[in-house]
Every structure is written in C-alpha cells, then in structure tokens.
C-alpha cells in the first residue's frame with residue numbers, strides 16, 4: 001500500500017516519510033512514546049482521546065541504512081522499512097515489537113452446511129481492513145487492557161471489536177464488544193512490556209492472536225492509521241505512558257467513595273426516605289442514593305415528576321442535611337414533544353443529529369419518540385453543560401449518564417445519521433464510539449462551571465480518555481456468580497486502560513440475587529472505586545437488609561471496612577492523578593516478573609499494599625490464595641506468611657481473604673454514617689512493620705482548591721532492624737487549614753519494650769498482638785524498641 005521509501009524530512013519531532021504511494025510519519029512524543037501516522041481521512045490526528053498532545057523536545061538521530069530508516073531516541077531504536085513496516089527495539093537491540101511481513105492467513109474452518117448450522121454459528125474472521133497493522137507474535141505474549149471486554153484478564157487468543165454496544169443478553173466471554181471502546185492494550189513478554197494505543201474512533205478490530213499464532217493485528221475500515229507505541233520498563237510505566245497521552249483519572253469528591261444504593265427505580269420521595277432510613281436503622285454507612293428514570297416526568301430529561309417528588313429542592317436539601325446525596329440519571333434521548341423546552345431549544349438551535357437530508361433524526365427510547373443531541377457540536381455541548389444547572393440548582397450531587405452508546409429501541413441508528421463533528425461534518429460511523437465520551441465531557445464541564453466542585457459523572461458508554469471526565473460502571477450485568485467472577489478481570493482491565501474510578505452493579509442488575517451471592521459480592525464491591533448496589537426493575541430487592549440477619553451483618557461488616565479504608569483509597573486516587581495507576585490492580589501490574597500471577601483472575605490488589613482474594617463461587621468456604629514474593633500478613637489473624645506460593649485459606653461466608661504487604665502504613669478513618677459525618681481530628685494508622693514509605697494526603701475533599709496548593713502532606717518513613725522500628729514522620733507541606741491533632745498508631749505483630757516519640761517516652765496500650773500509641777500530629781521520630 002505504501003511502496004518503497006523514497007525520502008524523508010524532519011519537522012521538529014516528526015519525520016515525514018515519503019513512500020512511493022503515500023506519506024507516513026513517525027513522531028517522537030517522548031523518548032518512550034512514538035506515534036505512527038498516515039492520513040487516510042484527516043491530515044491531522046483529530047483525536048478525541050488526546051486533547052493536548054504533550055510532545056517533549058528530545059534528542060534523536062536518524063539515518064538511512066540500505067533498506068530502512070533508523071530513528072534512535074534515548075530509549076528506543078525504531079526501524080522503518082518499505083511499505084511502512086515498523087520495528088521497535090530497545091537499546092540492547094532486542095526486538096520489542098515488530099511488524100509481521102507476510103499476508104494474513106484467515107482461520108480455516110471445516111466446511112459446513114449453512115442451513116444446518118444456523119443455530120450454531122461461529123464468528124467469521126474479519127476480512128482485510130483498509131487500515132491494518134499486523135504485528136509479529138514472538139511467543140508467549142500476554143495481552144491486557146482493551147477496556148471493559150468480557151472474559152478473562154489475558155486477552156491472548158481472542159478477537160474484539162470496538163463498537164459501543166448495549167447488549168441486553170447476559171454478558172458472556174464470547175462478546176466482542178460491550179459499552180466502551182478503549183483501543184489500547186498492553187503486551188507482556190518474557191523480558192519486555194509495551195503498550196499500543198490505536199487512536200481511531202471508528203469501528204476498530206483487534207485480533208490478539210486468534211486468527212494465527214504468528215501474528216496479532218488491529219485495524220479499521222475508516223479513520224487514520226494513527227497509533228502510539230508506548231515503551232516502559234514495566235507495566236506501570238506503560239500505564240503511565242498511556243495516561244500521559246489520554247489523561248489521568250482526576251481526584252473525585254470524597255463522598256463519591258462512600259457506599260451508594262440504587263435501583264430502577266426508587267420513587268416516590270417517601271420510598272427514597274424509607275431506603276435512607278433503612279441505612280440508619282441498620283447501622284450501615286451510606287452516602288448516595290440514585291434516582292433512575294422514573295423521577296422524570298414522562299422520561300423527559302431535566303424534569304421532575306411532581307407527583308412523585310412534589311418539591312425536589314426541599315427534599316434534596318433536607319436529605320443532604322441528613323447526610324445523603326442524590327445522583328440522578330440523565331439519558332441522551334430528548335422526548336419529541338411540542339412545548340417541552342429542552343426539545344424546543346434544541347430544535348431551534350439545530351442541536352440534534354439529523355438524517356442525510358438534514359431532517360432531525362428520530363428513534364425510540366424511554367420517552368417514546370426521541371431525538372439525539374449532537375454532542376460533537378461544541379455549541380450543543382455548551383447547551384447541554386448549561387442544562388446541568390437545572391439539576392444542580394435542585395440540589396442533585398452527581399449525574400449518571402446512561403444509554404449513550406447511543407442505545408435505541410427502533411433498531412440501531414443508521415450509519416448515515418449526520419453530526420456536526422466539530423465543524424467537519426461526519427456520520428454515525430464516526431461519532432458512535434465517542435458519543436458517550438462527548439456527552440460525559442459536556443456534563444463534566446457544565447457541573448464544574450456551575451458548582452466549582454469536582455464533578456461526579458457516571459457514564460456507561462465511553463472512549464479512550466473519558467477517564468478525565470467520568471466514572472464508569474460496566475452496565476447491565478446479572479445476578480450470576482459468573483458475573484461476580486468476571487467483574488474482577490473486567491475492572492482490572494479497565495484500570496489498566498486508564499479508568500481508575502469504575503465499578504459494577506453490586507449484587508447484579510438483572511435476575512434475582514441470592515443472599516449468598518450478595519454476601520460475596522459486597523466483599524468484592526467494597527474494593528472497587530465505585531461501590532454501588534444497583535438492580536433492575538422487576539428483580540427482587542437486594543438492599544443490604546433485603547435478606548436475612550447474616551446477610552445484613554456481612555454487608556455491614558464490609559461497608560464499614562470500606563469506610564475505614566477511605567483515606568487509603570483517597571491517597572491511592574491522589575497518587576493515581578500523577579502515576580495513572582488504578583485502584584483495583586491485577587497482580588501482574590506489580591509482579592510481572594512472577595509468571596504465576598500473569599493469569600490470576602480471582603484476586604487483585606487494592607492499591608499497592610492490600611491483596612484481596614475473594615470467594616467468587618457459590619458454596620465455597622475455602623480459597624486458594626496465591627501470594628507473590630515477599631511477606632504478607634493475613635488481615636484478619638495477623639499471621640505472617642512468606643509469599644511466592646499458594647495457600648489454602650478458610651473463608652467462611654463472612655470472610656474475604658485479605659493480605660497486607662509487610663512494610664505497610666494504612667490510614668484508617670473512625671466509624672462514620674457517611675463521609676463528613678465527623679470532623680476527623682485523630683487519624684489512625686494501621687502499621688505492618690517493615691520498610692515503607694508512605695504519603696498521606698489531605699484536602700477539602702470537594703473543590704479544586706487543591707490545585708492551587710491547598711492541601712497537606714504527611715510523610716512516613718519506616719525502617720526496621722533486629723531490635724528497633726523507626727517511623728519518621730514529616731510534614732513537608734501543610735497549606736490546608738484543617739489539620740489533625742493526633743495520630744493513633746497501631747503497630748501490628750510487635751513485642752515491644754519501649755516507645756519514644758522525639759526521644760520522650762510515650763505510653764502505649766497492648767491489645768492482642770498489637771500496640772497502640774497516640775502521638776501529636778507533628779513532625780518527629782517514633783522509635784520502638786523491640787523485646
């Protein structure tokens with residue numbers, strides 16, 4: 001397609017290469033990130049994922065060899081051959097990622113009679129694509145990422161499509177597409193790791209070595225050839241590189257980390273209050289109740305059904321005083337109804353998508369005949385952003401965007417539905433995968449401007465980069481054990497794809513939950529950033545108290561554990577704003593040198609220090625737990641276990657196996673009914689002696705003032721030897737007015753003689769296997785003499 005290399009020219013960080021038949025370019029974004037580009041539709045990237053391509057000025061050399069061009073950065077050697085074949089090497093001349101030179105060899109299937117096999121169809125291979133990059137498989141590659149795809153953690157051997165899909169059938173591992181399109185994956189080989197981000201928002205295909213053992217490929221029939229090779233010393237670097245391009249999950253308001261209760265739908269007002277009372281009565285912390293589509297008048301967005309909620313402002317403000325926030329759902333579909341202001345305004349200003357003749361396009365969703373806001377029109381986005389004021393003024397605290405694949409009841413939107421496409425014009429094939437992305441961006445920007453607080457937006461459909469604007473959930477799962485099991489690899493892969501703030505419907509959306517399933521689900525849900533129990537309209541109740549006393553107790557135990565861990569979670573999110581690392585992490589992210597963890601699907605890390613190995617099978621009361629190298633402490637018994645092996649852990653129904661890495665400092669909150677219930681003047685640190693560095697971060701938990709420096713940092717440095725444990729506490733930065741008075745330090749598994757803080761003896765309490773000391777929250781050295 002490209003032909004032979006003719007010549008090249010350097011244009012700052014970019015090298016434009018003239019091939020016989022086409023121009024290609026390679027751009028050095030950073031010494032580790034290289035962009036490969038050729039225009040098939042647009043001259044520019046026209047990226048929706050990367051809003052600010054931060055190209056770093058860096059040194060590179062280029063020379064022409066016999067049959068290739070060689071580009072050398074501080075980290076990589078890139079060789080470009082005829083036909084725009086590209087090979088990436090590290091500085092040791094090891095091939096990291098090479099283009100495959102042969103033709104694709106589609107799968108050979110045995111011949112079959114179409115009629116007889118109708119019910120047993122297998123997927124046909126994807127034909128040759130206009131834009132297609134075929135990469136060599138070296139051997140043992142594992143692939144991770146790709147967003148919310150079903151199945152297991154490692155995507156090797158499967159094929160996927162990026163086409164945002166609302167699929168009402170139970171999600172199973174053969175699905176090629178779901179609600180989200182994140183065309184990014186990480187490859188892990190014996191010695192190396194790298195990532196590839198194919199920034200193309202048309203329908204794209206990814207074959208991770210299914211068609212053939214010799215190669216994997218990705219491609220599309222439209223858009224540009226535009227991908228980034230992201231190098232890294234380890235998987236963490238690669239996630240860092242990918243989020244350097246597409247953005248990091250920003251720090252949310254702290255209350256969004258509390259427990260959230262939802263159902264389709266809680267109404268009227270009295271029912272919502274009854275649910276809230278249920279939490280108080282049963283001594284279960286809760287921060288948010290969600291209102292699903294029935295709060296609206298005839299499903300008209302930005303309206304209230306006054307029969308169900310007679311005075312939303314009063315209701316929401318009283319509710320807030322009681323410590324409950326309300327999040328309301330907003331779908332994109334705007335009811336086609338004369339006199340409905342949102343519809344009329346949108347029509348007047350031509351804010352809706354049209355058919356190819358310019359007539360407003362109509363399909364059916366919840367309100368009946370509905371029109372689709374054109375979020376690819378910046379004016380329509382501003383209008384949508386301003387509409388958020390209606391909800392914010394009423395006292396709503398967050399917005400939940402659903403149905404934005406976009407979904408439709410009258411068959412899919414035709415390909416030729418027309419959009420503004422930022423003034424360039426474009427059809428549904430181009431906008432489909434970014435519709436949810438642009439909707440959540442508009443929602444985020446509106447809420448930010450109106451409230452000046454960190455917006456809480458939840459979206460179902462999205463594209464790469466939406467993590468900057470929105471939290472995500474994995475859509476309509478079912479109350480199946482299989483879906484509890486699958487939630488772990490799905491959330492882990494979403495995390496590797498940049499989405500740190502994500503979750504699934506705890507208890508399952510469709511189908512009826514059981515008490516055992518809910519008991520186990522809450523043990524996983526309490527470790528996902530978005531912790532929301534949600535269920536579909538006709539299903540049986542699944543609030544924490546909907547079953548028996550035991551189920552209630554288990555819910556209480558894990559929801560309280562979650563609230564205890566909020567400062568640790570918040571610290572992890574704060575760090576993630578710099579590193580891009582997610583909260584829920586597959587073990588392979590930190591322990592990729594240990595082959596045993598490459599395919600662990602039923603275990604994960606919550607931040608770096610807590611390993612969670614939940615039970616995800618009915619009836620199981622033991623769990624095989626793999627502990628990677630190092631020493632791990634059983635959270636419940638404080639038993640120390642040497643890692644690098646599997647153990648069998650007793651796991652009665654109320655116990656989720658959890659392990660803390662030796663050398664951990666974990667901040668804990670006291671019990672609260674909701675976040676902000678108490679002014680926290682004493683912070684507890686749950687310490688697992690060893691070597692550790694930890695930074696605890698504090699800000700107002702709501703606004704953007706932290707960006708102007710209004711925050712506090714408490715830094716801990718722990719060192720240990722035979723007879724001493726030292727914790728050096730520093731306060732390198734204290735610019736936020738609310739400061740702690742004291743720290744309560746819990747030292748686990750220590751037999752001690754004496755505790756001193758800044759050389760003064762301090763009293764300590766012994767409690768079981770732990771020691772407790774309370775010290776002022778100031779700089780100093782806590783030194784503990786062991787027995």
Ligand code: MIG
Pocket residue numbers: 263264292293329402403460475476509534535536
């Ligand atoms: O067609 O608003 O995934 O969470 O409860 C169903 C009703 C529409 C799908 C969402 C689900 C929500 C439901 N919605």
